[in-house]
Amino acid sequence: MAEYKRRRVEKAILMALRDLGGSASRKVIRKMIADNQYDNLTYNDVFLTKQGKNGSYSPFMFDFNFGIRNLASIAMVEQLQRGKDVVLTSAGMHVDLTSFPTKRQQKKMDDYWQERSGLRKKRLAKQQISATSSVTADESDKEDTDNSNWKAELINQLMKFDPGKFESFSRLLISKMGVLIDKNRGIVRSGDHGIDGFGYFTSDEFRTSRVAIQCKRYSDNAVSEPEIDKFKGVMDGFNAEYGIFITTSHFTSNAKQKATQGSNTVTLIDGQALADLVEKYELHITPITTYTLDDYYYQDN
Incomplete structure (x- = not known):
């Protein structure tokens, strides 16, 4: 079984979005990266699954979510909205990928995460929630990751079928x-x-x-x-x-x-389309309805 090595994927995301016309869902972006091997990322890199304490998961998702938010922090993609497509900005369409990220761009990304970490700590203190929560995931990241994880578990189980x-x-x-x-x-x-x-x-x-x-x-x-x-x-x-x-x-x-x-x-x-069809036809799966708070409840005064 191949192993996925943690890496930056911002270039691959930008390349995929450019070829997709500047706008696409996170799922479509990942499929585009895998099919075209942007920035030397293979299909197995993107969709490799591992077994964790809470079931199967995709290691690539950590880097993908970081990459999406890094691009948003330097205005290469528009401000992310829950449930909406990722949209390329004019800057993202024309940025020189040979020298990406520049020191200036990297500094803006680092500042974004430092500020985000500070806001998260303040929020956790107010809500008295354990500080072990990930600082990388907003609600859009979580929904996308959760959806990816159960499909990874599905494919793992299918491969165990006789x-x-x-x-x-x-x-x-x-x-x-x-x-x-x-x-x-x-x-x-x-x-x-x-x-x-x-x-x-x-x-x-x-x-x-x-x-x-x-x-x-x-x-x-x-x-x-x-x-x-x-x-x-x-x-x-x-x-x-x-x-x-x-x-x-x-x-x-x-x-x-x-x-x-x-x-x-x-x-x-393929495996990803197979999982999508199982979801579409609800084939031996149980849908779960839940609710999450949107950003309205977390605006800092």
């Missing part, structure tokens, strides 16, 4: 997405015919398509082009118009290109 259970899980998810699984042809083990499921999808125009399903439980390894090519060959044997390839890891760039070539295209679902 092949049969993971294939069954994948078929269940695909059926929730509107694919009618063929009970005769659709429940075949991968060792039999090279696919893990088969079914039918009817679009809004009442056009029914044949769908082949493939799933792989990987940790560090990415799904490569030859695996997509092999799957497409099996799809032809089932006369499938398109396929769905699910993995707990991710896909190489060549695999992504191969998936869209030819007449029988393949929809790729």
Whole structure:
């Protein structure tokens, strides 16, 4: 299992935002960084999970949250708002990344954290809350981190499934997405015919398509082009118009290109997209509703 080494990620965030048009959610920024390996950050760096006392967590999130707030402190991104996209400023769009951060920029970042630490101590004293609370997390950071952590735990558990259970899980998810699984042809083990499921999808125009399903439980390894090519060959044997390839890891760039070539295209679902779909369809998860106080209650007099 690869290890993540703590590092600065401000450059990668700026590069991602520039290519995303200047505005994106935190989740989309992380995915963009991972897919394009900005500033030498790999997919495994961004989405590596570790087991802590309270469950799984992503080490990258610490550096990511620091980076976002550092950029806000020097006006490279607009003032952060809870639940809103991160928005690049004109300064962030045009700053020279070869010398970033400059000594002056670094001094402003350090001053921001020093001031923030002082305000937090005053707030903790007023509320008589333990001073062990993190000085790095505001409510937006916490929500984003909590969401990332339970999805990291989900992927870790999926990787512990035996092949049969993971294939069954994948078929269940695909059926929730509107694919009618063929009970005769659709429940075949991968060792039999090279696919893990088969079914039918009817679009809004009442056009029914044949769908082949493939799933792989990987940790560090990415799904490569030859695996997509092999799957497409099996799809032809089932006369499938398109396929769905699910993995707990991710896909190489060549695999992504191969998936869209030819007449029988393949929809790729990596670990992060998989977790998002589990959330969307609430597949064996329990939503929890809670409340947090916004900044109105913490304005200093």
